[in-house]
Amino acid sequence: MFRYCLLWIGVLPGISAPAAGQHADTLRARLEARIAQAPAQAVGLYYRSLARPDSILIGATLRLHAASTMKVPVMIQIFRDADAGLLELNDSLTVHTAFPSLVQGAAFTVAKDDDSDSTLYAVVGQNRSVRDLLELMITRSSNLATNILIERVGASRAQASARSLGAWSIQVLRGVEDGAAYRAGLNNTTTARDLGVLLGAIAAGRAASRAACDSMLVILGRQEFNEGIPAGVPSGTRVAHKTGWIGEVVYHDAGVVYPPHGGSYVLVVLTGGIKEDSVAHNLVADVSRMVWEASSH
Numbered sequence: 001m002f003r004y005c006l007l008w009i010g011v012l013p014g015i016s017a018p019a020a021g022q023h024a025d026t027l028r029a030r031l032e033a034r035i036a037q038a039p040a041q042a043v044g045l046y047y048r049s050l051a052r053p054d055s056i057l058i059g060a061t062l063r064l065h066a067a068s069t070m071k072v073p074v075m076i077q078i079f080r081d082a083d084a085g086l087l088e089l090n091d092s093l094t095v096h097t098a099f100p101s102l103v104q105g106a107a108f109t110v111a112k113d114d115d116s117d118s119t120l121y122a123v124v125g126q127n128r129s130v131r132d133l134l135e136l137m138i139t140r141s142s143n144l145a146t147n148i149l150i151e152r153v154g155a156s157r158a159q160a161s162a163r164s165l166g167a168w169s170i171q172v173l174r175g176v177e178d179g180a181a182y183r184a185g186l187n188n189t190t191t192a193r194d195l196g197v198l199l200g201a202i203a204a205g206r207a208a209s210r211a212a213c214d215s216m217l218v219i220l221g222r223q224e225f226n227e228g229i230p231a232g233v234p235s236g237t238r239v240a241h242k243t244g245w246i247g248e249v250v251y252h253d254a255g256v257v258y259p260p261h262g263g264s265y266v267l268v269v270l271t272g273g274i275k276e277d278s279v280a281h282n283l284v285a286d287v288s289r290m291v292w293e294a295s296s297h
Contacts, residue, residue, distance in 0.1 A: 023054075023294055024054045024055075024056060024294070026294075027056060027290060027291065027294040028056050028058070030290050031045060031056065031058060031287060031290055031291075032058060034283070034286055034287060034290065035058065035059075035283070035287075038271070038274065038279070038283045039273075039274060039275070039279065040271050040272060040273050040274050040280075040283070041272050041273025042059065042062050042064060042270075042271070042272040042273060043058070043059055043062075043269070043270065043271050043272070043283075044058070044059040044060055044061075044062040044064065044191060044192035044193075044268070044269070044270040045057070045058040045059060045060060045192055045267075045268065045269050045270075045287065046060045046192035046193050046195070046196035046266065046267070046268040047196075047265065047266070047267050047268075047291055048196060048200060048265060048266045049263065049264075049265045049295065050200070050203055050204075050256075050263075050264045050265055050266065051262060051263040051264060051265070052263070054265075057192075057193065059192070060191060060192045060193040060196070060268075061169075061191050061192075061193055062191060062192070062270065062272075063169070063189050063190070063191055064189065064190065064191075064250055064252070064270050064272050065187055065188070065189060065246060065249065065250050065272075066170070066171070066172075066187075066188040066189050066190040066244060066252075067188075067244030067245055067246050067250050067251075067252060068141045068143075068146075068176075068242065068243065068244035068245070069190055069195055069242055069243070069244035069252050069254055070170075070172050070188040070190065070244070071137050071138060071141065071146055071242060071244075072195065072198055072199070072242050072254070073158045073159065073161065073162035073167070073170065073172050073198060074137070074146060074149055074150055074153065074155075074158045074172070075134060075137065075138060075216060075219070076158070076161055076162065076165075076198065076202070076207050076208060076216070077153045077154075077157055077158040077161050078130065078134055078149060078152075078153055079207075079208040079209075079212035079213075079215065079216060080161055080207075080208045080212070081153055082208075082212065083208050083209045083212055087130060087152070087153075088130070089129065089130050089131040089134070090129050090130070090131060091129065091130050092127035092128065092129055092130075093127065093128060093129075093130060093133060093148050093149075093152060094125070094126070094127055094148075095120055095123050095124050095125065095126055095127070095128055095144070095148065096124060096125070096148070097109050097110050097111070097121070097124060097144060099147050099151065099175055099178070101174075101178050101179075101180040101181055102155075102173060102174040102178055102180075102181040102184075102186050103178075103180040103181050103184055103186070106180035106181075108177060108178050108179055108180065110143050110144045110147055110175075110176065110177050111177075112144075114143065114177055115142060115143045115144055116140055116141045116142065116143070116225075117136055117140035117141065117142035117143075117144070117145070119136070119140075120133075120136060120142055120144045120145055121144065130149070130152070133145040133148055133149055134149065134219065135219060135222070137149060138219045138220060138222070138223065138242060139219065139222045139223055139224050140224055141225065141242075141243065141244075143175075143176040143177060146175060146176050147175035147176060147177075150174075150175045151175070155172045155173055155174055155175070156172075156173075158172045159171065159172035159173070162194070162198055165197065165198060165201045165206065165207055166197040166198075166201065167190075167193075167194035167195070167197045167198050168194070169190075169191060169194060170189070170190045170191070170194040170195075170198075171187070171188055171189045171190070172188055173186050173187065173188055174186060174187075174188065190270070191270070192254075192268040192269070192270050193268075195252075195254040195268045195270075196254070196266050196267075196268045199240075199254060199255065199256050199266045199268070200256075200266050201213075202216050202217060202220075202240075202256070203217065203240075203256045203264065203266065216240075217240040217256065218240075220240035220241055220242060220255065220256075221238060221239065221240045223239075223240075223241055223242060223243065223255075225243045226239075227243075227281040227284075227285070228241075228243060228251075228253030228269065228281055228284035228285060228288065229241050229253045229255050229257065229267055229269070229284060229285070229288040230288075231281065231284075231285035231288065232284070232285040232286065232287065232288025232289035232290075232291075232292060233257060233259075233288060233289070233292045234292075237257065237258065237259065237260070238257075238258040239255050239256070239257050239258070240255055240256045240258075241253055241254060241255025241256070242254055242255065245277070245280075247277065248273075248274075248275050249272065249273070250270065250271060250272050250273075251271050251274060251277065251280035251281070251284070252268075252269065252270045252271065253268075253269055253284050253288075254267075254268040254269075254270075255267060255268075257288075257291075257292070257295075259292070259295060259296065261296070263295050263296075265291065265295055267287075267288060267291055269283070269284045269287050269288075271283060271284065
């Protein structure tokens with residue numbers, strides 16, 4: 001796997017936006033204190049209640065490598081294209097491992113040793129539906145499925161759609177494991193705010209048709225990597241989320257949480273420079289727990 005450098009633009013944790021109510025001010029203080037304890041080079045947090053005017057932004061405009069969270073705008077583009085009749089979720093695409101680089105004249109190959117899902121490599125040369133590839137891209141974070149789908153819908157189109165929804169600065173430039181592009185500094189990047197806006201648009205039914213957005217939430221709810229946001233809420237709570245990580249560089253989790261008592265909310269936590277995966281997981285889980293406790297009162 002290629003080693004990625006940490007990217008950030010702006011100021012480090014401490015950026016805050018107003019939140020409604022004394023309980024939100026108390027929550028912000030608790031979150032800032034927990035973040036300050038983390039051995040991180042950068043942390044970005046975006047919280048917005050979908051039921052009341054509360055919102056908290058801490059370092060929410062920090063730009064970090066997006067890792068696999070860039071698969072969210074790719075998913076949005078697929079459903080928007082399906083809505084427009086440009087593709088069908090049952091369309092078949094051929095599974096292949098070689099792709100053209102974003103750098104002109106270069107190419108790269110995706111290998112199962114660098115992927116969180118190995119099942120797709122067993123069917124190289126065969127066809128799989130867009131629906132199946134989409135499921136693997138989100139729930140198991142398959143890099144191979146992602147690259148096949150990006151080849152179909154286009155990274156630039158996914159970026160344009162994300163920005164049209166209010167994720168003004170997100171960069172979706174290329175597929176995953178494109179070493180030549182990485183060495184040229186051409187990376188997918190995001191902020192906590194960008195991802196929060198996209199998840200809010202999905203939750204509100206604005207990212208595509210209402211039926212498509214509901215389907216996206218169902219797929220996000222089948223995410224298999226649950227060490228972050230879901231670990232901070234009671235077992236059985238519905239969480240529609242997407243993680244992303246590059247060992248020792250970034251760990252992110254971004255999702256919509258649906259408490260059974262109502263009061264759903266968007267939570268995004270981006271972390272950079274934490275050396276141990278468990279430490280990053282615990283930070284995100286602790287933040288999730290604090291937000292859950294505050295939202296329950």
